[in-house]
Amino acid sequence: MSSRSGGRVLHRVLVPRGAMIATRVGAVLAPDQAIGHWDRPLPPIRIDAARQLRCRAADLPGLMVASAGVRVQDGAVLARAPSGREVVAPASGWALTASRDGSILFAPAGAAETIIAHVRGRVRAIEEGAVLVEVPGARLPGIAGSGTAVHGELMLAVSGPDDELRATAIDTAAAGKILVGGSRASAEALTRARAIGVSGIVLGGILDKELREFEAAGQRRRDAGGASDPFGLLLLEGFGKVGFDPLLFGWLSAQAGRMASLSGADRLLYVYDAPAAPVRRALPQVGERVIGCRRPFQGRTGVLVAILDDLHAAPNGVLTRMALVRQEEGRLVVAPLANLEAMGTPAGR
Amino acid sequence: MATAEVSVLVDRGSTWTKASVVGQTRGRWRITAHAAQPSSWGDDDLLEALVRRLEPAADQRLAGRLRGLLADAPRISCHTPSRAGRLAVASLTGELSGAAARSAAEGAGWVVQEAVAPDDGRGIAERLAVLQRAPVDAWLLAGGFDDARSDQALELAGLVRAARDGTTAPVIWAGSQLMAAEVAACFEPGACTAVANPLPAPDIEHGATLRRHLEAMLEALLEPGGVRALTPFGFRRAVAELSRSQRLRILAVDLGARYASWVLADGDGSAEGWVQASGGIATSPHGGGSSAARIVRWLPVAADELTVRDALETYRARPVTLPYTDDELAILHAAVRGVLTAHRPALPPGGIDLLIGGGRTIAAAPTPAQAMQLLVDGVRPTGAFQVAIDPTGVLGPLGSLADGEIGEGMAELRDDLLTPLGAAVVCRGGRPGQPAMRVSVRRAGWPALPPIELRAGQVQVVELGPGQVAEVEIELDAEVSLGGPRGGRRLSATLTGGSVGLVLDARSTPPLVPRRSDDRRAVLGSWRDAFARETAPRASGTSESPR
Numbered sequence: 001m002s003s004r005s006g007g008r009v010l011h012r013v014l015v016p017r018g019a020m021i022a023t024r025v026g027a028v029l030a031p032d033q034a035i036g037h038w039d040r041p042l043p044p045i046r047i048d049a050a051r052q053l054r055c056r057a058a059d060l061p062g063l064m065v066a067s068a069g070v071r072v073q074d075g076a077v078l079a080r081a082p083s084g085r086e087v088v089a090p091a092s093g094w095a096l097t098a099s100r101d102g103s104i105l106f107a108p109a110g111a112a113e114t115i116i117a118h119v120r121g122r123v124r125a126i127e128e129g130a131v132l133v134e135v136p137g138a139r140l141p142g143i144a145g146s147g148t149a150v151h152g153e154l155m156l157a158v159s160g161p162d163d164e165l166r167a168t169a170i171d172t173a174a175a176g177k178i179l180v181g182g183s184r185a186s187a188e189a190l191t192r193a194r195a196i197g198v199s200g201i202v203l204g205g206i207l208d209k210e211l212r213e214f215e216a217a218g219q220r221r222r223d224a225g226g227a228s229d230p231f232g233l234l235l236l237e238g239f240g241k242v243g244f245d246p247l248l249f250g251w252l253s254a255q256a257g258r259m260a261s262l263s264g265a266d267r268l269l270y271v272y273d274a275p276a277a278p279v280r281r282a283l284p285q286v287g288e289r290v291i292g293c294r295r296p297f298q299g300r301t302g303v304l305v306a307i308l309d310d311l312h313a314a315p316n317g318v319l320t321r322m323a324l325v326r327q328e329e330g331r332l333v334v335a336p337l338a339n340l341e342a343m344g345t346p347a348g349r
Numbered sequence: 350m351a352t353a354e355v356s357v358l359v360d361r362g363s364t365w366t367k368a369s370v371v372g373q374t375r376g377r378w379r380i381t382a383h384a385a386q387p388s389s390w391g392d393d394d395l396l397e398a399l400v401r402r403l404e405p406a407a408d409q410r411l412a413g414r415l416r417g418l419l420a421d422a423p424r425i426s427c428h429t430p431s432r433a434g435r436l437a438v439a440s441l442t443g444e445l446s447g448a449a450a451r452s453a454a455e456g457a458g459w460v461v462q463e464a465v466a467p468d469d470g471r472g473i474a475e476r477l478a479v480l481q482r483a484p485v486d487a488w489l490l491a492g493g494f495d496d497a498r499s500d501q502a503l504e505l506a507g508l509v510r511a512a513r514d515g516t517t518a519p520v521i522w523a524g525s526q527l528m529a530a531e532v533a534a535c536f537e538p539g540a541c542t543a544v545a546n547p548l549p550a551p552d553i554e555h556g557a558t559l560r561r562h563l564e565a566m567l568e569a570l571l572e573p574g575g576v577r578a579l580t581p582f583g584f585r586r587a588v589a590e591l592s593r594s595q596r597l598r599i600l601a602v603d604l605g606a607r608y609a610s611w612v613l614a615d616g617d618g619s620a621e622g623w624v625q626a627s628g629g630i631a632t633s634p635h636g637g638g639s640s641a642a643r644i645v646r647w648l649p650v651a652a653d654e655l656t657v658r659d660a661l662e663t664y665r666a667r668p669v670t671l672p673y674t675d676d677e678l679a680i681l682h683a684a685v686r687g688v689l690t691a692h693r694p695a696l697p698p699g700g701i702d703l704l705i706g707g708g709r710t711i712a713a714a715p716t717p718a719q720a721m722q723l724l725v726d727g728v729r730p731t732g733a734f735q736v737a738i739d740p741t742g743v744l745g746p747l748g749s750l751a752d753g754e755i756g757e758g759m760a761e762l763r764d765d766l767l768t769p770l771g772a773a774v775v776c777r778g779g780r781p782g783q784p785a786m787r788v789s790v791r792r793a794g795w796p797a798l799p800p801i802e803l804r805a806g807q808v809q810v811v812e813l814g815p816g817q818v819a820e821v822e823i824e825l826d827a828e829v830s831l832g833g834p835r836g837g838r839r840l841s842a843t844l845t846g847g848s849v850g851l852v853l854d855a856r857s858t859p860p861l862v863p864r865r866s867d868d869r870r871a872v873l874g875s876w877r878d879a880f881a882r883e884t885a886p887r888a889s890g891t892s893e894s895p896r
Contacts, residue, residue, distance in 0.1 A: 209655055314672075314673050338386070
């Protein structure tokens, strides 16, 4: 069942272990605000410690002062010989191990990477590995996502819920925005969006192959040392060409211009200061508007006319509870009840 | 077993909930109604569904009271774990110690969030960075044979200590026993536990001890009050009891959307279990779009890779939904086959007596023939064995009973526990197109059939109804084996039928299929059709009905 709450919702901003958190409980965060920093480890160096201590290589492990793997500051003593000679850390970092060849494997800490909140709200708690933020706005869960956490102004990029997002529809005005696409976006459209500097895209459907191609292209660019522009993608309905739920598309259209945050990994979109989004609910009742969640009715909407008594077989023989749906175009179809969700506004159905 | 007139057995899965009403009929406990529906539909609707199933058969004096009776009835419940344990694996080699450690962890119900090894193509700094970012509940370090000493093991420990950064998640060392004390000394006292090396020597792999240790850790993490009520463990306990009481070697699989549970029980009450938190159809990489090309190869229908990828990913995103068309069902079944093949455990040399399939995709397949083919094609044990399904999903809840009650509960429901699909004789080896085995089937009360000769690549189903017993004589070609001792060319078995019959399967393992797609689909279609109907040659001049 979908949760599309308005009001205030809690969001976890994950932080790597070892990160320095630079916020506090009660602090009010902006999406682009830093909440801490993390020193990404640099390639390790080998310190010829036995030579510096003038000891036998095999004796080095017994002379270590710094524990293996514990973070030390620049100049901290790593090892000390009985003579008083010392080996000190050449930088802040981690002494990973003292080898029997007389060397210390030391991983220096690199330049601090800023950890951005990417959500707006008030810090409710700081936990191990996460900062818990209370977000004022509506939360829209997706069924799949990709990419990093991003934020930007919500912008409509298609005119209808069944329209495809074309590469030609994305221009420089979309830079920094979160685009509301349509029933599909090609790998070309995604690549163009990322190149232009679009923050993220919300889609009804996408071909799995095109999503994977887009992700693979990004990975190749990162592997080649290219810049990794933040970009997030959220999928709301299903894989393939699948239109938006029209109610939801209407709601997103009404929110255009509002600030939003998209987290591909968490499959979430937050729209700030927005009223609650249309709800989706499992087990629809007769008379409710429904949307299909699986082929051949995926993304198709209609009204639930009846739930058939007892179990009935789908065309492939699967026995299940079936429902009669009058689709928007007037056609009456039979679909598994498990493949339908009720659509409605939060206040009522 | 509950002493009330009615009990309800409930298996609450991550996507679907299965419930069965157990009531007394003519002095015996029977499953009188069953319902399965999305877990998100809630308890009220489940109760309504059970009442609807029960009403036509229930005593009319109970009309109008059924809902109340069921609502008040004692419940025997189990559920899928609400979340999996998360583990990071650091090993000296990715393919040897890393693979052995990962296999043990994934068989114990953990999800490996991150795995690093010096040969994984990443530098130390990158390995440290990914470990620092990995959200984990425990750390597993592995590497080195038991008599080996390596500075790299200490480097590994240093790397993990740096990534742990003072947090308290436990560490397990499952590597060279020679290094155990030194590795443990890299962590604060009590943080690191040494467990038997899953790869103690180049030619020995023994992950069972590590798997059991990890399973015990997971139990403490997820269900400190005991894991009996967790479906994978309940399923295992029930299968072990069935194996003990019937003195059967059983291989059982319960394949869900998220979890897969495998049990290998040896007939004396002991059972090895593998709980795979990422072994379900919606979570296993072998069921996903990345495996689409392989899945397309096993489709008897024409479907391009794009369609298959989208269908699989939609199912993974919405596992509660059901396939509607024949093509979608074929894609799902091909994915199930891939998942079963990828995760099946190694079988003992003596083979098994009974193969059980659980989980809705298998046990609620539209036809028994489809369930039989999924199990025989996916698990592919060799030998002669019975095949059954757990159609109502009661093994998990029954296994959640207290030790002293499982046997009683299963004995009381013995007639309703499993639905026999029949039996199978599966051989391996043989040259394509050449005779593989010659099978004589003698069925009590039926005219004798002429011997059935199967060529390698053929599969055939002989009619053998539920409860009907057949004496089967199998004569193997020189290059064909049933998995038993070498040299045994003639074997006999007593097999009992079921809703599908007796499957005689001389396809290889894995079955060989033509490269050309049209030919391949024709062969796959002929195998599907063979499972769906009896094709045994009739004895000349006789009718194929019992005397």
